[in-house]
Amino acid sequence: MTFATLSALAEPNRFNIVELLRDCGALTVGEIAQKLGLRLPQSSKHLHVLAEAGLVNVQIDANRRIYSLCPTPLIEMNHWLETFTQIKEEQFDRLEQLLKKVQESENVQNNG
Structure with a gap:
């Protein structure tokens, strides 16, 4: 367990993203933004932090980025x-x- 994990989860939107991915499975940035009422740039920023902490995986499919939880x-x-x-x-x-x-x-x- 690293400080990066705790730090990433300490921010409420990132915590909500992790819970959403846990409950719904893999989602695109747009789906995450829509379900949580966030703007796309805001969602992308949070997903970047979660990816840096190793909490999410990203799969690139053409021009879409699909995020899934990394347990x-x-x-x-x-x-x-x-x-x-x-x-x-x-x-x-x-x-x-x-x-x-x-x-x-x-x-x-x-x-x-």
């Missing part, structure tokens, strides 16, 4: 995020063990 950077980001999930799960496991010890201690005191 690799998103998969890498997901793996990175999972490390934080793992840390939280380990913390919850330790908390659960501590609570069990406290309950056992209270049971011993109450029955003793």
Whole structure:
């Protein structure tokens, strides 16, 4: 996962483009602009940034550019995020063990 991935997704229009490509599959610049209510130059600029970050692939068909989602950077980001999930799960496991010890201690005191 790179800073470029996070940086590219931080801009709302680019994030929306990634979601649109995820949901709709490959689209031309014009289709993306129309579906998101963007101007063509604005869409092209955002798609260029996404391509530089490796988030989209572009296929040139005559005078059309067709963009599709490239999942690799998103998969890498997901793996990175999972490390934080793992840390939280380990913390919850330790908390659960501590609570069990406290309950056992209270049971011993109450029955003793």
